[in-house]
Amino acid sequence: MKVDDKFLRDLESKVLAYRARDKDSDHRKTYDEVFDRDTLMTLYDLMTNEVIDTLDFPIATGKEGNVFRATKHSGGYLAVKIYRMSNATFNNIQKYIAGDERFRNLGKSRRRTIHTWAQKEYRNLERMRNAGISVPEPVVCVKNIIVMEFIGEDATPAPHLREVEIPEPEKIYANLFGSLKKLYRKAGLIHSDFSEYNVLMRGGEPIIIDVGQAVLKTHPMASEFLTRDVYNLARFFRKQGMDLDEKTMLREITEDA
Ligand SMILES: Nc1ncnc2c1ncn2[C@@H]1O[C@H](COP(=O)(O)OP(=O)(O)OP(=O)(O)O)[C@@H](O)[C@H]1O
Numbered sequence: 001m002k003v004d005d006k007f008l009r010d011l012e013s014k015v016l017a018y019r020a021r022d023k024d025s026d027h028r029k030t031y032d033e034v035f036d037r038d039t040l041m042t043l044y045d046l047m048t049n050e051v052i053d054t055l056d057f058p059i060a061t062g063k064e065g066n067v068f069r070a071t072k073h074s075g076g077y078l079a080v081k082i083y084r085m086s087n088a089t090f091n092n093i094q095k096y097i098a099g100d101e102r103f104r105n106l107g108k109s110r111r112r113t114i115h116t117w118a119q120k121e122y123r124n125l126e127r128m129r130n131a132g133i134s135v136p137e138p139v140v141c142v143k144n145i146i147v148m149e150f151i152g153e154d155a156t157p158a159p160h161l162r163e164v165e166i167p168e169p170e171k172i173y174a175n176l177f178g179s180l181k182k183l184y185r186k187a188g189l190i191h192s193d194f195s196e197y198n199v200l201m202r203g204g205e206p207i208i209i210d211v212g213q214a215v216l217k218t219h220p221m222a223s224e225f226l227t228r229d230v231y232n233l234a235r236f237f238r239k240q241g242m243d244l245d246e247k248t249m250l251r252e253i254t255e256d257a
């Protein structure tokens with residue numbers, strides 16, 4: 001793509017405006033790590049193709065990526081997850097891609113691995129939605145950027161399960177246990193990083209996020225990952241006063257599946 005004056009002006013006003021406003025040097029460092037040249041180009045493509053109009057503010061900075069709220073041309077919001085090309089924890093990523101037959105022919109290049117990783121998350125979102133599981137609706141995935149439904153109340157990002165009061169834990173538990181079960185039995189996947197940190201609460205309903213590391217149930221470490229997910233679910237709801245047994249839960253998920 002040709003880098004002309006308009007490109008630079010648009011980027012200045014749409015992507016980097018809040019970087020300039022933010023005097024905190026840690027934040028600046030993060031922005032500089034996220035917005036490398038290729039990532040800026042991809043964002044610019046998403047803007048010229050009218051997928052998004054502006055990037056508004058960072059919602060969160062994770063180990064491998066940053067999530068931003070974006071505004072659509074038509075108004076309304078989207079969430080944009082950008083995997084950092086610079087310091088993504090590459091080895092961690094490899095563990096979840098190796099062993100997944102969908103990505104058998106992956107080359108060794110770091111760049112390609114990160115693009116594949118973003119695509120894996122996107123495809124996992126699609127597969128989960130098709131199985132009727134409550135996850136953000138995927139919009140598009142280009143290179144290291146995933147655009148998806150913004151989970152929030154109006155303009156504000158939704159809180160995590162761990163941050164909210166839970167008046168009826170049994171109800172939320174039943175919903176999430178049902179999702180893990182459907183995930184395994186219908187989508188043939190295991191989330192592999194399931195916890196109260198990766199569930200957002202919108203209008204009292206739980207929505208599961210962060211599905212990049214979800215693996216097929218044929219993955220060599222599938223049973224270890226499933227056990228960990230189920231333990232995390234049980235641990236959290238036991239703290240809410242529920243009486244739960246992981247072995248029974250695991251059996252119910254996997255029996256005759
Ligand atoms: N679709 C979304 N709508 C609103 N907020 C979101 C959305 N997706 C992610 N977030 C927010 O961004 C945070 C980080 O997203 P996510 O967990 O997918 O990324 P991550 O880089 O894997 O993070 P971590 O390393 O902290 O697990 C979430 O905890 C949540 O607060």
Ligand SMILES: [Mg+2]
Pocket residue numbers: 062197198210
């Ligand atoms: Mg997360």
